[in-house]
Amino acid sequence: MDTYGPTMTDQPNPITREQLDEELNGLLDAMQEAGREANRLAKKEGIDRATIPSRIPARDESFRALRELIEDHVLVTSPVTDENEIDPWEEHREIAKRALANLKLPQLRASAESIGVPKSGNRDALLERIVRRLQTNEAEIARLVVMYEEDLPTELRHTTRLYPLQSPIPAAGVVERLTGYARRYIRVGIAQWFIFRRIEETNRGIEVDGVYRSYRVGAAETDDDEQTYELKADRRDLVASALIRPGSSFVEMRAGGATESRALARAVELAAGLPRNETLPSGSSPEWDDRQWDAGTLVLLDLLNTSLRSDAIQIANLTMAGFEMSRGASSASDESTVDKPQVRSVRFHGQHILDSRPACEMIVEHERLAHIALLVWFRPNGGDRFLLPVRVDLESDHATVITGFGMEAREVSAQLHRLLIRDVEKKLIKGPSDPEGLRKLMGQIEERARQAEEPERATMFAGDAEEA
Amino acid sequence: MAPRVIKDPDLRAARDGFKISSFYAKTGQERKNVWFKALDLAWAKQRLLLGEDPPPDVLVESLITALEQDEAFAAWINKRTNLEWRTKKENWSLVERALASVIVQAYLGACEDGSWTRTAQP
Numbered sequence: 001m002d003t004y005g006p007t008m009t010d011q012p013n014p015i016t017r018e019q020l021d022e023e024l025n026g027l028l029d030a031m032q033e034a035g036r037e038a039n040r041l042a043k044k045e046g047i048d049r050a051t052i053p054s055r056i057p058a059r060d061e062s063f064r065a066l067r068e069l070i071e072d073h074v075l076v077t078s079p080v081t082d083e084n085e086i087d088p089w090e091e092h093r094e095i096a097k098r099a100l101a102n103l104k105l106p107q108l109r110a111s112a113e114s115i116g117v118p119k120s121g122n123r124d125a126l127l128e129r130i131v132r133r134l135q136t137n138e139a140e141i142a143r144l145v146v147m148y149e150e151d152l153p154t155e156l157r158h159t160t161r162l163y164p165l166q167s168p169i170p171a172a173g174v175v176e177r178l179t180g181y182a183r184r185y186i187r188v189g190i191a192q193w194f195i196f197r198r199i200e201e202t203n204r205g206i207e208v209d210g211v212y213r214s215y216r217v218g219a220a221e222t223d224d225d226e227q228t229y230e231l232k233a234d235r236r237d238l239v240a241s242a243l244i245r246p247g248s249s250f251v252e253m254r255a256g257g258a259t260e261s262r263a264l265a266r267a268v269e270l271a272a273g274l275p276r277n278e279t280l281p282s283g284s285s286p287e288w289d290d291r292q293w294d295a296g297t298l299v300l301l302d303l304l305n306t307s308l309r310s311d312a313i314q315i316a317n318l319t320m321a322g323f324e325m326s327r328g329a330s331s332a333s334d335e336s337t338v339d340k341p342q343v344r345s346v347r348f349h350g351q352h353i354l355d356s357r358p359a360c361e362m363i364v365e366h367e368r369l370a371h372i373a374l375l376v377w378f379r380p381n382g383g384d385r386f387l388l389p390v391r392v393d394l395e396s397d398h399a400t401v402i403t404g405f406g407m408e409a410r411e412v413s414a415q416l417h418r419l420l421i422r423d424v425e426k427k428l429i430k431g432p433s434d435p436e437g438l439r440k441l442m443g444q445i446e447e448r449a450r451q452a453e454e455p456e457r458a459t460m461f462a463g464d465a466e467e468a
Numbered sequence: 469m470a471p472r473v474i475k476d477p478d479l480r481a482a483r484d485g486f487k488i489s490s491f492y493a494k495t496g497q498e499r500k501n502v503w504f505k506a507l508d509l510a511w512a513k514q515r516l517l518l519g520e521d522p523p524p525d526v527l528v529e530s531l532i533t534a535l536e537q538d539e540a541f542a543a544w545i546n547k548r549t550n551l552e553w554r555t556k557k558e559n560w561s562l563v564e565r566a567l568a569s570v571i572v573q574a575y576l577g578a579c580e581d582g583s584w585t586r587t588a589q590p
Contacts, residue, residue: 020517027513028533034506035537038499042540045496049539050546058536058561065529073518116558118476133558 017078024066028059065132068093072124096134096141097127106319106350107148114144146404147375147389157389158410158417161253162399162425163265164277171246174272175201178208178244181271191215194240194267205245208268212238212260240264244272249429251276252421253398261398278397283431291442294326295431296394297369299424302432303392304354304372304461305441307423313416314377316387318354318461322347322371323362347371352458360449370394378416388413392424399424470576473524473569482566491544492570499540500574506534507575508586524572531568536560541567 042049070076081087101123103111108126109119117129134140146156178199185195191214198209216234221227238260243252251268253261269276282295308315323346346367348359354372363369371393379385389404401424403417423433432438444460474480483489492500510530514522535541545563546554553559578584 015517023513023517027510027530030509031506031530031533032537034502035534038502038534039537039539041496041499041502042538045499047540048543048547050543051539058564059533061561062529062533066526069523069526069529070514070517073520118478120476 014075014077017076020067020070020076024063028063068128093131096131099141099145100127100130102145103148104349111144111148157402157404158414159400159402160421161261162250163253164280165249165251166275166277168249169244169246169274174244175206178206178272186267186270188263188266191217192263194263205243208242208244210240210264212240212263242268244268248425250425280394280397280399281428283427292366293363294366294368297363298432298438299427300369300372300392301441302427302434302438303423305437306434307420308376312379315461316375316377317351318372318374319351320347320349320371320373321353321359321369323367324370325367352462354461355455355458357448357451357454360445363445364449380412380415386412388416390420399428470580471524473528473573478562479566479569482562483570486545486548486563488566488570491541492574503571504575504584507531507572511586524576527572528565528568531571532564535564535567
């Protein structure tokens with residue numbers, strides 16, 4: 001059962017669901033009768049026997065499993081139901097599979113393991129197994145998706161984008177300049193505006209909320225018979241929100257995607273007179289080391305080695321590492337190399353990724369580690385600990401920190417999120433906070449990159465892997 | 469060569485941990501014949517539906533319905549488990565699937581080496 005669904009050549013004549021169900025019921029009746037016959041023989045032979053207390057009959061489960069297995073090979077036509085047309089049970093099952101199919105294979109394996117089903121096999125086998133175990137338990141399936149999805153939907157995560165400024169935000173004068181823009185708009189590009197809806201000074205800083213409005217415009221023929229044309233414009237409004245903290249060298253965008261965040265950063269630059277730094281700083285290259293690894297790589301390694309390896313936070317599993325390639329990138333527009341194949345970025349997915357040899361080789365070869373996704377254990381205030389998904393991206397002009405809610409109260413993940421933002425900010429401006437620890441880690445990474453084989457166990461970035 | 473039926477590590481662990489192969493080996497030939505005849509029927513019916521030899525997991529899934537009736541197997545497992553283990557449905561599902569896989573493996577091997585001849589018609 002390596003492929004999902006029948007092919008046209010498998011079954012030229014489809015069978016009906018009713019025929020299939022009748023066949024399967026007949027088969028399972030015969031199977032049950034065979035079971036009873038074997039039981040009678042056991043009694044006759046005087047073999048020890050026992051009944052199972054609170055046994056839930058397996059027949060329904062086997063019936064459904066068989067039906068699914070056969071439907072993977074044979075085209076089956078099903079009758080529409082009265083209300084929903086599709087059989088509700090089948091519909092729920094497929095929706096559950098669809099939700100889980102968003103997970104990458106390593107995450108799917110981890111999900112399977114976490115609910116006690118075998119983690120071997122291909123994607124289809126894993127989906128079948130998980131859904132068969134959980135049936136249509138929507139809440140449990142949603143929990144797995146939330147726990148293991150790297151690209152969480154916006155409503156299930158805290159997202160902050162840090163846009164760098166040329167100099168720290170002054171303690172005075174900014175709110176006064178911005179107040180004049182409340183309930184006003186400015187143009188930030190061709191057919192693009194930013195509308196300031198709220199500007200307020202709070203104990204956290206200056207909060208700015210607004211809407212980025214843009215239009216997607218095209219030309220088309222009119223509907224009437226004469227050959228005339230008209231412009232068709234689709235308006236798009238995207239909500240954005242920023243926090244401006246005096247003393248910080250970044251404007252924090254706390255809502256919305258990259259497009260509206262960039263527009264708000266531009267609007268704040270214009271309105272508050274806070275010039276942006278067009279490129280993300282990455283601290284300075286350490287004078288204490290001559291390996292010349294990418295400065296962004298060192299920021300993320302130091303983050304993993306200090307902020308994510310503390311009494312409050314421990315790495316559970318580093319599941320993704322993304323690299324932006326430096327070699328040949330600048331020659332992309334050169335006509336002589338326009339046809340030349342080029343790799344611009346590489347992403348590794350799996351478990352304990354930065355402990356793997358290929359990832360270590362990329363670092364040693366000076367490629368830029370720019371994206372990490374991981375599960376961390378967070379123990380706020382020394383109490384209970386919580387498993388939460390985290391992601392950090394270093395883009396060319398901003399950094400993004402994402403903290404998933406996991407299955408906990410939002411306040412728990414918000415606390416972790418704030419800690420990570422402050423640490424990322426500090427490291428981007430000042431560089432690594434633990435040079436000695438980082439130097440030791442760099443030596444381990446070099447050693448791992450030279451090893452002939454993959455290690456048996458993760459040792460460098462696996463804080464508490466066993467329990468994840 | 470007959471395909472390997474037990475691929476999952478959990479099923480292998482259940483087979484070995486509960487000595488399920490021993491249970492099968494100690495089972496009398498008459499009871500084994502009942503299971504094999506049931507598999508003949510499952511094989512024939514599903515071959516008709518699929519238009520090709522059915523994969524082992526389809527045979528395993530069919531046989532589980534027969535095995536849940538088997539009080540001799542329940543006694544075998546009871547001797548090796550405590551009450552807490554026995555109250556969990558998923559534990560029974562796992563060992564029944566492991567036994568079904570062991571039987572299907574033996575069945576496919578017997579059909580291949582000619583020691584069992586399929587007889588059932590759908």
